[in-house]
Amino acid sequence: MTDVRHLVDAIAAVIPEVREQFREARGKTATENPSGDIQSSADRQIDRLFRDKLASLDAVGTFASEEREGVENVGEGFSVAIDPLDGSSNLQSNNIVGTVVGVYDAPLPASGRDLVAGLFVLYGPFTTVTVAVDESVTRYVVDDGEIVDANPVIIPDESDICGFAGATNEWPKPVRECWDDLHRDYKLRYTGAMVADITHLLVNGGLLGYPERSSSPHGDLRLQYEANPIAYIVETAGGRSSTGRGSILDRSPEELHQHTPAYFGNAEQIDFLESTLS
Numbered sequence: 500m501t502d503v504r505h506l507v508d509a510i511a512a513v514i515p516e517v518r519e520q521f522r523e524a525r526g527k528t529a530t531e532n533p534s535g536d537i538q539s540s541a542d543r544q545i546d547r548l549f550r551d552k553l554a555s556l557d558a559v560g561t562f563a564s565e566e567r568e569g570v571e572n573v574g575e576g577f578s579v580a581i582d583p584l585d586g587s588s589n590l591q592s593n594n595i596v597g598t599v600v601g602v603y604d605a606p607l608p609a610s611g612r613d614l615v616a617g618l619f620v621l622y623g624p625f626t627t628v629t630v631a632v633d634e635s636v637t638r639y640v641v642d643d644g645e646i647v648d649a650n651p652v653i654i655p656d657e658s659d660i661c662g663f664a665g666a667t668n669e670w671p672k673p674v675r676e677c678w679d680d681l682h683r684d685y686k687l688r689y690t691g692a693m694v695a696d697i698t699h700l701l702v703n704g705g706l707l708g709y710p711e712r713s714s715s716p717h718g719d720l721r722l723q724y725e726a727n728p729i730a731y732i733v734e735t736a737g738g739r740s741s742t743g744r745g746s747i748l749d750r751s752p753e754e755l756h757q758h759t760p761a762y763f764g765n766a767e768q769i770d771f772l773e774s775t776l777s
Contacts, residue, residue, distance in 0.1 A: 564582075
């Protein structure tokens with residue numbers, strides 16, 4: 500899809516400026532985003548970078564962000580929902596962070612079934628942009644703002660790796676029981692940045708979970724600009740997503756900053772998860 504490729508090129512072009520912010524804006528601010536999270540200086544500045552770059556594209560009609568209260572009309576075109584800096588708390592420890600973007604052909608808040616593309620950026624030792632569009636997933640390598648390499652992504656059928664977010668004593672009993680069954684036979688893998696864990700999942704397979712818990716009873720991930728785009732990527736790559744009761748993409752949107760429990764993985768592991776949680 501040509502419009503989506505223009506959006507990917509625009510994101511690639513702004514990456515050198517984003518990386519510059521990692522060096523200049525590691526500290527926290529006194530402000531909170533609409534979900535109540537304390538913002539880092541980088542959260543706010545990187546949000547502005549992406550807003551200015553994407554809102555100027557002819558393909559973008561509305562822009563929404565984890566860092567902004569509402570939806571902004573910027574033209575005629577797709578609705579873009581973005582988490583500008585996933586894992587921003589990792590900046591202090593010099594660990595991996597990323598960006599997550601959903602492109603919807605519907606007004607926001609929208610169903611995951613209205614997505615026409617999902618993508619995420621991983622700012623690792625080298626920068627990659629993983630894009631799901633037109634029923635395929637591609638990982639692009641970005642160097643100095645330019646795409647220099649591309650490879651198809653298909654999630655492996657089997658894996659012995661899993662990781663769940665949060666403290667076990669905060670999980671509901673069915674989640675704890677599921678974890679008790681899994682962790683005996685699986686290697687544990689969890690970094691604190693969803694983009695890093697999803698990248699590992701797409702390369703090596705496995706099961707990744709963000710359950711509801713006592714301190715976050717509706718789950719950690721925001722449906723519009725985190726869970727839906729990642730679910731779209733994982734399902735397009737041959738995996739499955741779930742709220743614990745069915746695909747995340749079938750979750751009805753109620754408001755822009757809505758949270759949801761979220762699980763991503765191989766089909767067999769998601770089947771086991773849903774049978775245990777139900």
